[in-house]
Amino acid sequence: MSDSTASGSPETLLLPRNPLTVTPLSNEDYEWLKELHSALWRDPNVSCLTCNKKGTFRTRVQGEEVMMRCDCVEQWGLHLWLLNAGIGLGYQRLGWDHIATIPDSVQESVLMYLEHGRAYAEVGHGLTLWSPSRGTGKTLLATLILRNLMATGVDGFFCLFNKLLTLHTAGWRDDKARKWFERRIMNAEVLVIDDAGKENPNRSEMVSAVVDEILRTRIDNARPTILTSNLSQEEMGERYLSDVVELFSGCNQSIEVTGTSYRPRFEAEMRENARRGLKFPVVIG
Numbered sequence: 034m035s036d037s038t039a040s041g042s043p044e045t046l047l048l049p050r051n052p053l054t055v056t057p058l059s060n061e062d063y064e065w066l067k068e069l070h071s072a073l074w075r076d077p078n079v080s081c082l083t084c085n086k087k088g089t090f091r092t093r094v095q096g097e098e099v100m101m102r103c104d105c106v107e108q109w110g111l112h113l114w115l116l117n118a119g120i121g122l123g124y125q126r127l128g129w130d131h132i133a134t135i136p137d138s139v140q141e142s143v144l145m146y147l148e149h150g151r152a153y154a155e156v157g158h159g160l161t162l163w164s165p166s167r168g169t170g171k172t173l174l175a176t177l178i179l180r181n182l183m184a185t186g187v188d189g190f191f192c193l194f195n196k197l198l199t200l201h202t203a204g205w206r207d208d209k210a211r212k213w214f215e216r217r218i219m220n221a222e223v224l225v226i227d228d229a230g231k232e233n234p235n236r237s238e239m240v241s242a243v244v245d246e247i248l249r250t251r252i253d254n255a256r257p258t259i260l261t262s263n264l265s266q267e268e269m270g271e272r273y274l275s276d277v278v279e280l281f282s283g284c285n286q287s288i289e290v291t292g293t294s295y296r297p298r299f300e301a302e303m304r305e306n307a308r309r310g311l312k313f314p315v316v317i318g
């Protein structure tokens with residue numbers, strides 16, 4: 034958003050162009066998305082989730098209300114590309130502008146990782162974002178890190194921890210599901226696992242085995258994982274198999290996402306934005 038540049042009219046901004054790495058989906062991935070999303074946005078010439086085909090929309094950039102010109106085709110392409118990486122529309126519309134409540138020291142640590150993110154990703158060095166409190170912005174940060182890495186050409190996937198367990202289980206019975214899991218989860222160049230530790234405690238043995246398999250496979254193949262959790266490293270060691278947690282911690286930088294919940298202020302801002310008719314485009318960050 035901060036890269037926006039003025040167009041002919043001094044009051045109308047242009048959306049930043051999509052990075053060249055945002056390419057059309059393969060037929061297989063597009064069909065998969067259509068199966069998952071019955072109301073998938075299929076034609077940017079007919080509808081637009083950003084401007085509603087008005088061509089422009091009012092939004093907020095760095096605290097200022099501005100008019101922005103929409104590029105419906107670019108927005109559609111970016112939306113599908115991110116959806117295919119497991120990032121839903123809610124997070125697609127949130128960028129660095131929306132993390133003001135996250136302490137500067139945390140933001141700086143994340144930006145320092147991203148400065149060499151591509152090189153870290155190539156050697157399998159990931160990140161763990163953790164905090165004992167909820168709502169401090171771990172998931173939003175994780176999607177921003179993933180989007181920024183993907184913009185450099187890295188293949189990525191975002192998955193809720195509990196969904197990961199469901200998808201893994203689906204692969205036991207279905208060959209297609211297993212192959213999909215291998216390709217998109219096990220072998221994603223960067224995998225975000227969101228909210229580890231949220232599982233049903235009655236399934237702990239099965240969960241430990243799945244966590245062990247996924248993390249070990251990824252470590253063996255130098256594939257980095259970005260993990261968010263309410264658990265500290267010590268608690269993770271008690272919950273899962275301690276040797277894999279130790280191995281994982283060795284190739285993951287841990288950042289404690291301190292601060293208070295951003296949710297109450299964020300929700301109030303979103304309601305106010307909706308009342309004012311403001312729209313937020315799909316962004317990389």
Ligand SMILES: [Zn+2]
Pocket residue numbers: 081082083084085086087088103104105108
């Ligand atoms: Zn549009």
